[in-house]
Amino acid sequence: MIFYIARRLLLAIPVLFGISLVAFALVRLVPGDTATVMLGMQYTEARGEQIRAEMGLDQPVPVQYAIWLSRALSGDLGQSGFTGQPVTRALRERLPVTLQLASSAVLFALVMALPLGMMAAVNRGRWPDHLAMTVGVAGLSVPNFWLGILLILLFARTLGWAPSGGFIHLFEDPVGNLRTMILPAFALGLAVAAVLIRTMRASMLDVLGQEYLRMARAKGCGPLRLYGVHAFRNALVPVLTVLGIQVGYLLGGSVVIESVFGLPGIGLLALEAIRNRDYVLLQGVIVFVGTAFLLINLTVDLLYAWVNPQIRYG
Secondary structure, eight states, X not given: OHHHHHHHHHHHHHHHHHHHHHHHHHHTTSSSOHHHHHHGGGOOHHHHHHHHHHHTTTSOHHHHHHHHHHHHHTTOOOBOTTTOOBHHHHHHHHHHHHHHHHHHHHHHHHHHHHHHHHHHHHTTTSHHHHHHHHHHHHHHHSOHHHHHHHHIIIIIIISOSSOSSOOOOTTTOHHHHHHHHHHHHHHHHHHHHHHHHHHHHHHXXXXXXXXXXXXXXXXXXXXXXXXXXXXHHHHHHHHHHHHHHHHHHHHHHHHHXXXXXXXXXXXXXXXXXXXTTOHHHHHXXXXXXXXXXXXXXXXXXXXXXXXXXXXXXX
């Protein structure tokens, strides 16, 4: 197991290098630059060249990348060209919001998907199966930004049950924090729940056809233990695979939801970096999300051994 973890971590190094290289190249293809945005209507060629020189943007792109990469390897992702704030500090300040949003969305997806998927498999072809599949199709069909707007119109504007946006820290007001997070978590997690419902149903159907379950049923094993313990645990392995991928996508999908609900997370930070042509900040966000994606997938792989002891890593 230790060898497997070490190997995965070593394989992540070239992946992160590729992510940083592609991000560095792509953000410079966007028209305009930080100096143009900072000066606005007061832009002059002389002043623009001065700011570019101060920020190192007058250097050749390979030189800029080499300088940024050498600093990043030491933990310094640079400073925001627009605000002057260190990128690591900006990420640290915005991370709790995105983590709570993503974890809330995952929790909602699991609570909704696992019982629905299991119920659909056990009652294949009957109304619980049709209900679960309808929820799955609806969740995949509705764009999360449109769903978020509808939730704001219904529950915030019309019914007044939740705020339409903003964020309250958990330790300041737990109830207020829950009210600000419930709508965005639902909007972000519904598509994940839809994918997990279909995955759980397919995995559960496969497990239910195994010989050991038929043997357990013949020996008089009760439905709760048969489905809730033996079948459920083995059906979780492919669900974890999909969940790991979906959690990584949640970090990227949070850009839209955080914008709709005005949540000051990493997604909104990335959007601000794009709007301000803040190369250094945007690169830091992309590398952070890429690193988080890799670590999430590694964690999911390690969970396999806990869920299914038959899995062994060399």
